[in-house]
Amino acid sequence: NAGVTQTPKFQVLKTGQSMTLQCAQDMNHEYMSWYRQDPGMGLRLIHYSVGAGITDQGEVPNGYNVSRSTTEDFPLRLLSAAPSQTSVYFCASLSLDTQYFGPGTRLTVL
Amino acid sequence: SQQGEEDPQALSIQEGENATMNCSYKTSINNLQWYRQNSGRGLVHLILIRSNEREKHSGRLRVTLDTSKKSSSLLITASRAADTASYFCATDTTGANSKLTFGKGITLSVRP
Numbered sequence: 001n002a003g004v005t006q007t008p009k010f011q012v013l014k015t016g017q018s019m020t021l022q023c024a025q026d027m028n029h030e031y032m033s034w035y036r037q038d039p040g041m042g043l044r045l046i047h048y049s050v051g052a053g054i055t056d057q058g059e060v061p062n063g064y065n066v067s068r069s070t071t072e073d074f075p076l077r078l079l080s081a082a083p084s085q086t087s088v089y090f091c092a093s094l095s096l097d098t099q100y101f102g103p104g105t106r107l108t109v110l
Numbered sequence: 111s112q113q114g115e116e117d118p119q120a121l122s123i124q125e126g127e128n129a130t131m132n133c134s135y136k137t138s139i140n141n142l143q144w145y146r147q148n149s150g151r152g153l154v155h156l157i158l159i160r161s162n163e164r165e166k167h168s169g170r171l172r173v174t175l176d177t178s179k180k181s182s183s184l185l186i187t188a189s190r191a192a193d194t195a196s197y198f199c200a201t202d203t204t205g206a207n208s209k210l211t212f213g214k215g216i217t218l219s220v221r222p
Contacts, residue, residue, distance in 0.1 A: 004152075035212075042114075042198065043153070043212040058209065090152055097141065099200075099210060101152035 001026050004102035006091050012108045013081040021076040021105050023091030031094035032074040033058070034066065036087040037104075043090065049074055081109045114142075114199045114213035122219040129186040131216045133199030134179075140202045142175060143210065144184045147196045156184075156197075189220045 007022045025032065033048040035058075045058030049068040063085060065077040078085060086109045092099040117132045133142065141160045145153040157168045159175045159182065166173050172185040186193055196217050200210040 033210075040214060042214040043200075045209060045211075048209060059211075092153075097143075097158050098155045099143075099145075099153075101154070103152050104150075 003027065004091055004093055004100050006089075006102035006105050008105060009103070010106050012110065013078070014110050015082060017078075017081050019078050019081065021078075021089055021091075021107070023074045023076065023102060024072050025074075025091075025093040025100070026072065027093060027095060027100070028071060029093035029095045029100070030071065032068070033092045033094070033099070034064070034074070034076045035090045035092065036060065036085075037090060038087050046076065046089075078107075083109045085109050114201050114211060116197070116199055116213040116216045118216060119214070120217045120219075122221065123189055124221050125189060125191055127189055129189050129193070129218055129220070131184045131186075131197055131218070133182045133184070133213055135182075135199075135201050136180065137203055139177075142173075142182050143200045143202070144171075144173060144182075145198045145200060145212075147198065147215070149195070153198065186218075189218075191220050191222045194218060194220045 004025045030051045034046040035043040037043050044060045047066040049055045052071050055066050089105045091102040114133050114135045143158045144156045147153045157173050159166045159173050170187045175182045196215045198212050198215045200212045
């Protein structure tokens, strides 16, 4: 199993551009989540999904959209990138109380 | 608002020594988890302790939970240079584990 995979690893955007961060897992986990990690802030939950077709907002959802059309994929969309969205983004899936994290996407918005 | 707050923010010890890290939280929890993050990598789950448990062990890790003080500690015994990483506590207040709240993390450096 590949576990949780994320693409791209690095991305630079200009203010106002849109993009999608990809996340996929091959463990057939129902729960998936997106977090952002900023220096000195720990991880903050952006959006999460308890299964295909079901998503909900986390602590910091503004500026981001998600969808969950399949169990495997949980993409995160930045609608109009802002410098405040410069961060490292982690996707995670959940099984038996344990969250499995992807390697992260480092995003810089200029 | 930050649910889990780790203490200290940074810890530097010699290889072979024990490392103790603390986490305090504000509201009632269903469980508390500890994660490790190596530089530039994703988080890795270390251990989970439920609200009705007081102590758990996993290899060189020992976790305690005091719900009356709303605090937990992670002890790493006989530390190794490979234990150098950031450590995070995360709390689940919903019972679903889909909305973990993470602390800011502790940076542990183990000197060879």
